[in-house]
Amino acid sequence: xxxxxxxxxxxxxxxGIIVSFFAMLAEMVRPKSFAGLFGAAPSIAxxxxxxxxxxxxxAYAAIEARSMIFGAIAFLLYAACVSRMLIRLKARAxxxxxxxxxxxFAASFAFWLVVR
Amino acid sequence: xxxxxRLSAIKGIKLHEWIIRFVFGGAVCVVAGLIAQRFGPVIxxxxxxxxxxxxxSASLVEAHEKQHKAGAGFDGTSRGRIVAxxxxxxxxxxxxxLAGFAFVLWIWLPRAGLAxxxxxxxxxxxxxxxxxxxxxxxRVLHR
Numbered sequence: 001x002x003x004x005x006x007x008x009x010x011x012x013x014x015x016g017i018i019v020s021f022f023a024m025l026a027e028m029v030r031p032k033s034f035a036g037l038f039g040a041a042p043s044i045a046x047x048x049x050x051x052x053x054x055x056x057x058x059a060y061a062a063i064e065a066r067s068m069i070f071g072a073i074a075f076l077l078y079a080a081c082v083s084r085m086l087i088r089l090k091a092r093a094x095x096x097x098x099x100x101x102x103x104x105f106a107a108s109f110a111f112w113l114v115v116r
Numbered sequence: 117x118x119x120x121x122r123l124s125a126i127k128g129i130k131l132h133e134w135i136i137r138f139v140f141g142g143a144v145c146v147v148a149g150l151i152a153q154r155f156g157p158v159i160x161x162x163x164x165x166x167x168x169x170x171x172x173s174a175s176l177v178e179a180h181e182k183q184h185k186a187g188a189g190f191d192g193t194s195r196g197r198i199v200a201x202x203x204x205x206x207x208x209x210x211x212x213x214l215a216g217f218a219f220v221l222w223i224w225l226p227r228a229g230l231a232x233x234x235x236x237x238x239x240x241x242x243x244x245x246x247x248x249x250x251x252x253x254x255r256v257l258h259r
Binding site (some may be wrong): 007008009010012014015016017018020021023024026027028029030031032033034035036037038039040041042043044045046047048049050051052055057058060062063064065066067069070071072073075076078079080082083084085087091092093094096097098101104108112115116 | 134141143159162168192194204208210217225248
């Protein structure tokens with residue numbers, strides 16, 4: 001129990017620090033399309049894979065990484081849709097990013113049906 | 117336009133904006149771990165590429181650009197949304213690098229050390245992301 005809480009706390013702290021670090025990089029660099037590259041930085045993986053390996057081993061983490069490839073393709077589809085909605089329709093950023101979140105879930109679900 | 121970095125840009129970020137990013141980032145790492153624990157690594161792995169922080173980041177990009185234009189006496193609403201869209205386009209290009217990062221982890225993790233694998237994966241992420249960005253900038257990827 002203590003071990004699990006410790007692991008979750010470590011995930012939270014390391015995740016928060018790494019995501020904030022990439023967000024800082026994105027704020028600093030210009031042009032904006034280049035800064036956007038950091039919006040798809042592997043921050044969650046960098047923060048959690050080490051902890052996952054410590055708890056479950058490398059083979060388990062490799063299975064996660066294989067699914068992450070498909071998650072990244074789903075992210076690409078989602079981000080492309082968001083970009084189009086913001087540039088063409090001039091929608092509010094929060095509205096567009098949340099309204100289109102089902103794109104990521106649908107694409108991920110479709111990939112999961114293929115790889116499960 | 118040449119890629120450059122401005123340290124002064126981070127001075128404009130408010131404390132609550134840092135907190136939002138930190139909390140969202142930390143929370144998604146916890147949730148990704150819990151999902152993997154509950155449903156296994158195949159489903160859990162998808163959430164390593166979940167765009168959890170993306171709505172907050174895009175909103176902040178829009179708000180910053182709007183403020184910037186308001187400071188110059190203009191209504192920056194439309195401009196803020198376009199800049200957030202350009203940022204999202206960059207993220208879409210970065211996803212190719214993200215997939216490359218995951219591919220290296222998948223192939224190398226069972227065979228090599230963690231540090232070596234992370235260094236290689238990070239190099240692949242940077243090379244692919246910047247490469248795609250440069251190709252688009254040189255209009256190779258344009259229709």
